[in-house]
Amino acid sequence: MTELDTALPVLEPDMTVFEKSPLSGIRHLWIGHSTSLIQFDGITILTDPVFSDRCSPIKFVGNKRFRPTPCSIESLPKVDLVLISNANYDHLDYASVVALKERDIMGSMHADPEQAVTIHEDLRSQASIGIHWGTFSLAYEPYLEPRELLGAEIEKRNMKPSSFFTVSHGEISLVGADGYNDID
Incomplete structure (x- = not known):
């Protein structure tokens, strides 16, 4: 076990708890940096989706994660709302958004x-x-x-x-x- 493992452990979350919204309170999973999965009142929100290893428009350069994400995009429940706080690379990752869309987690981006x-x-x-x-x-x-x-x-x-x-x-x-x- 490294010093990083001790100082910044990455726990494996039980994603099945997100199958049902909590009866009261707010369920929160910190995925890393500004990426969180939040659930309350039957609504599931994903903030600032960044699941890539690097925070950059180019996959092989840019700031690398200290720690891996505790879950994958594939393991996420249906997301009702994706909240993006700003368009900087550490808050909005193109590859993650494309993967979310392909998984149809985000659903349609428009309402008629x-x-x-x-x-x-x-x-x-x-x-x-x-x-x-x-x-x-x-x-x-x-x-x-x-x-x-x-x-x-x-x-x-x-x-x-x-x-x-x-x-x-x-x-x-x-x-x-x-x-x-x-x-x-």
């Missing part, structure tokens, strides 16, 4: 307007803002279509238009308990 309204309702949100539309041509759809589909879905579900809305580029809005309010 109908799914967005369902998420809004499932979360019992007081107010939601529709974003990720009208800026880039990233799909085979007219640039206003997402906003129009969102409006149609809100109307179809008899929701208050102020509970889920869109804004213009550069528009500042204030969202309160009663939904959308313009900034005075």
